[in-house]
Amino acid sequence: MTVFTKSGPGDAIDVAVIGAGPTGLMIANLLGVHGLRVCVFEAEPQLIDFPRGVGMDDETCRTFQAAGLVDAVLPHTVPDQLLVFVDRKQRDLARIAPSTGEFGWPRRSGFVQPLADRVLLEGLGRFDSVDVDWSSRVTGFTQDADGVELAIAAPEGARTVRASYVVGADGGSSATRKALGFDFAGISAAADWFVIDIRNDPLGRPGAYVCADPRRPYVSISIPHGIRRFEFMLKPGETEAEAMTDEFVARLLKPFVPPTAPVDIIRRRVYRHHSRMAEHFRSGRVFLIGDAAHVMPVWQGQGYNSGIRDALNLSWKLAMVLRGQAGDQLLDSYESERREHIRAMIQLSTWVGRLVSINNRAGAGARNLFFRALAAVPSAKSYIVQMRFKPMPTMARGALTPVGSLSEPTPVGRLFIQPTVCTRTAGSVKLDDAVGPWFTLMAWNNDPRAILDDDARRRLERSGVRLVAARPAVQLHWDEAAPDDSVLIVGDLDGSLKRWFDAHAESVLLLRPDRIVGGASRAYAASEMVRGFDLAIAAPVPERVP
Numbered sequence: 001m002t003v004f005t006k007s008g009p010g011d012a013i014d015v016a017v018i019g020a021g022p023t024g025l026m027i028a029n030l031l032g033v034h035g036l037r038v039c040v041f042e043a044e045p046q047l048i049d050f051p052r053g054v055g056m057d058d059e060t061c062r063t064f065q066a067a068g069l070v071d072a073v074l075p076h077t078v079p080d081q082l083l084v085f086v087d088r089k090q091r092d093l094a095r096i097a098p099s100t101g102e103f104g105w106p107r108r109s110g111f112v113q114p115l116a117d118r119v120l121l122e123g124l125g126r127f128d129s130v131d132v133d134w135s136s137r138v139t140g141f142t143q144d145a146d147g148v149e150l151a152i153a154a155p156e157g158a159r160t161v162r163a164s165y166v167v168g169a170d171g172g173s174s175a176t177r178k179a180l181g182f183d184f185a186g187i188s189a190a191a192d193w194f195v196i197d198i199r200n201d202p203l204g205r206p207g208a209y210v211c212a213d214p215r216r217p218y219v220s221i222s223i224p225h226g227i228r229r230f231e232f233m234l235k236p237g238e239t240e241a242e243a244m245t246d247e248f249v250a251r252l253l254k255p256f257v258p259p260t261a262p263v264d265i266i267r268r269r270v271y272r273h274h275s276r277m278a279e280h281f282r283s284g285r286v287f288l289i290g291d292a293a294h295v296m297p298v299w300q301g302q303g304y305n306s307g308i309r310d311a312l313n314l315s316w317k318l319a320m321v322l323r324g325q326a327g328d329q330l331l332d333s334y335e336s337e338r339r340e341h342i343r344a345m346i347q348l349s350t351w352v353g354r355l356v357s358i359n360n361r362a363g364a365g366a367r368n369l370f371f372r373a374l375a376a377v378p379s380a381k382s383y384i385v386q387m388r389f390k391p392m393p394t395m396a397r398g399a400l401t402p403v404g405s406l407s408e409p410t411p412v413g414r415l416f417i418q419p420t421v422c423t424r425t426a427g428s429v430k431l432d433d434a435v436g437p438w439f440t441l442m443a444w445n446n447d448p449r450a451i452l453d454d455d456a457r458r459r460l461e462r463s464g465v466r467l468v469a470a471r472p473a474v475q476l477h478w479d480e481a482a483p484d485d486s487v488l489i490v491g492d493l494d495g496s497l498k499r500w501f502d503a504h505a506e507s508v509l510l511l512r513p514d515r516i517v518g519g520a521s522r523a524y525a526a527s528e529m530v531r532g533f534d535l536a537i538a539a540p541v542p543e544r545v546p
């Protein structure tokens with residue numbers, strides 16, 4: 001059997017991805033966008049086809065956008081899905097309904113994972129250089145200085161395949177992680193949960209409700225396309241075998257659905273929440289992403305989203321290294337940039353899980369009082385409603401440069417906003433679509449060519465950086481277009497860009513393909529900043545000066 005069915009036998013693989021879950025499929029798409037030769041090896045004969053992750057955040061929507069697939073996935077989402085934590089008597093404890101969209105997408109949407117996974121799979125069909133081998137289990141690998149040899153077991157027999165790099169996206173029980181000998185330290189929750197997915201949603205209400213009932217906490221969520229998800233905490237002594245019976249399910253559903261109403265169950269499953277992170281995410285040419293690298297309770301819906309963040313972070317770095325635009329040490333920044341953010345997500349998800357799972361009346365009463373007191377303070381209430389508690393990527397170390405940054409806190413290492421802008425050819429377009437999927441150097445109120453010296457310009461050219469001049473939309477046409485199209489003029493349609501630059505001391509930004517600010521400076525220091533960034537991706541990762 002050949003590895004590449006599209007491009008013919010014998011082709012070398014740049015990246016072998018183990019696992020066709022959402023993180024493996026996403027990184028394959030992003031690598032495809034960057035033109036790399038990729039093969040995804042999946043042990044199963046097809047995609048896993050039942051609802052799993054149910055919450056998609058704005059960062060993940062933005063990553064689907066980067067992969068060119070956001071229009072295809074949006075029909076499988078509920079934008080701005082309300083998330084309400086209620087007490088036993090259905091009184092609000094915390095209502096999460098963010099109204100902002102600073103990154104270009106709703107801060108939280110409900111979604112159907114198998115359909116989003118299918119969008120990712122179908123997206124791979126756009127690339128001649130990307131393929132998926134089904135029923136192909138990776139059973140081992142050995143690496144040397146130039147690449148990795150993978151052993152594949154498939155129905156037609158065993159074979160070996162060689163790749164420059166390997167991405168282990170093989171889920172929570174990752175054989176890749178085990179083969180690398182990495183510890184998966186952390187904790188597992190004390191109680192099991194029982195999940196039931198029902199077709200033809202018997203309730204139909206659009207939100208997601210988490211009821212912190214100390215007698216039996218439960219979750220009721222509307223999933224797109226007529227699915228209702230219930231999750232119930234199992235009590236001590238309730239076994240998995242008992243939970244799977246129709247009688248048990250009928251007893252749990254009785255308070256919600258009258259016995260006469262039809263209930264079309266598509267999935268029932270007992271599972272346990274884990275809070276664990278791999279000891280390392282990289283060993284030589286092999287990386288771990290997604291559940292293979294970390295697992296967390298579902299309470300913030302961040303297991304899925306964290307994996308998508310991993311895929312985005314690693315993808316452009318692999319592309320740079322494989323194209324010879326950066327040294328292999330750039331790949332170390334994947335772990336140094338992702339680790340603390342994942343830890344924060346695990347901690348938040350674990351903490352929320354503990355609050356929801358309190359199973360004694362006194363503890364639940366104290367928790368309810370605490371949340372009512374918080375809700376009485378407008379700033380605290382808004383903090384929760386607007387989801388400002390969600391840890392945002394804040395990278396202190398990695399492919400970043402402190403050179404030229406003056407603001408405190410620095411915008412470097414943080415996600416840049418995504419307003420809707422205009423260009424000379426598009427009346428209204430999201431910023432990322434306007435500037436494209438690679439690096440951008442954006443200057444406010446300046447032509448970047450005029451403020452950069454020859455050396456900085458050459459460095460940017462070498463890495464294919466897009467030069468962007470941002471200005472108020474009314475100024476869009478005031479001067480001649482650059483004859484060689486070397487600068488993209490971006491008009492600030494709704495004032496979001498100006499407000500951002502008003503709030504910061506810097507006026508020139510180097511935006512990475514993952515839209516993290518890699519460097520920021522005033523106009524006079526732009527060339528130094530560019531050289532600083534070049535060094536950061538070429539040399540061992542420096543500590544950022546606080």
Ligand SMILES: Cc1cc2nc3c(=O)[nH]c(=O)nc-3n(C[C@H](O)[C@H](O)[C@H](O)COP(=O)(O)OP(=O)(O)OC[C@H]3O[C@@H](n4cnc5c(N)ncnc54)[C@H](O)[C@@H]3O)c2cc1C
Pocket residue numbers: 018019020021022023024041042043044048051052053054055113136137138139169170171172174175195289290291292298301302303304307
């Ligand atoms: C059963 C289950 C239920 C879940 N329920 C929820 C939920 O209710 N809410 C929520 O937010 N999240 C849930 N999650 C978590 C969420 O779905 C995950 O965070 C997300 O799917 C992680 O994606 P991934 O690509 O990292 O791993 P996975 O989706 O687990 O994909 C890993 C893939 O790797 C393949 N694979 C494994 N080993 C090999 C090998 N050796 N060779 C080739 N292929 C291999 C597997 O077959 C699988 O397709 C659930 C996960 C699972 C597994």
